[in-house]
Amino acid sequence: MSDTKYRCVAIIPARGGSKGIPQKNLVKLHRRPLLAYTIEAARQSGLFEKVLVSTENEKIRQTAHRYGAQSICRPANLSGDRAATEPVVLHALNRLRKTERYRPDVVFLLQATSPLRDEDDIRAAYRQFLRQKVDSLLSVEKNTDFLWKESRRGLAPINYSYSRRPRRQDMPVQFKENGAIYITKYEIWMRHGNRLGGRIGYSLMDPMNSIEIDVPFDVIVAAAAVRRRGKIRKKKGGSHDR
Numbered sequence: 740m741s742d743t744k745y746r747c748v749a750i751i752p753a754r755g756g757s758k759g760i761p762q763k764n765l766v767k768l769h770r771r772p773l774l775a776y777t778i779e780a781a782r783q784s785g786l787f788e789k790v791l792v793s794t795e796n797e798k799i800r801q802t803a804h805r806y807g808a809q810s811i812c813r814p815a816n817l818s819g820d821r822a823a824t825e826p827v828v829l830h831a832l833n834r835l836r837k838t839e840r841y842r843p844d845v846v847f848l849l850q851a852t853s854p855l856r857d858e859d860d861i862r863a864a865y866r867q868f869l870r871q872k873v874d875s876l877l878s879v880e881k882n883t884d885f886l887w888k889e890s891r892r893g894l895a896p897i898n899y900s901y902s903r904r905p906r907r908q909d910m911p912v913q914f915k916e917n918g919a920i921y922i923t924k925y926e927i928w929m930r931h932g933n934r935l936g937g938r939i940g941y942s943l944m945d946p947m948n949s950i951e952i953d954v955p956f957d958v959i960v961a962a963a964a965v966r967r968r969g970k971i972r973k974k975k976g977g978s979h980d981r
Contacts, residue, residue: 750847779806849921868940878917
């Protein structure tokens, strides 16, 4: 049940196929499927009237229901390797409108590949969305890396001069999109068909919570982070191991 005056819905895209990690959305991460972490974070945030998983896969559908989410059957043309996320979200929103006559005010896109993003991150992002009075928002982490790109003359720096190399702590702060949280007004989705549009804001996340699952090594890193988080919460007498 939502504790906000706005009608908020969370949409979690989770297709069955994946080249990098087979059945990635169901891979076990410290005893639980990857998808479960995002569903539980969404539900525990207390913001959403509906938490929806869009999938074409029966096992994912069953997993979504087991952890308390609804599911939307995704058509085959939106389930391949090249399927973009935006049409998947639009399909889900149109299904809600046609079958349930449901129109949210605000849409949260939560990707299952960000299992360390928790309910506090979601609530913090929503507070920033309201405070900044924006039309859409993305979660980010700070980036002070020394970046390079290929050029005709070889490698060229992007964000600093190697002839006057700064200390890392003196690098201008840039923000890296971490893919964990996108918040968008419903009318932006309908007008632009995109997760971002209008005036765009951001919510800064901790680097550990920003871990994304893309290759098998990421699963090892994320599992270690989940175990560490569980130990910290037990010491503090907090909630169960996530």
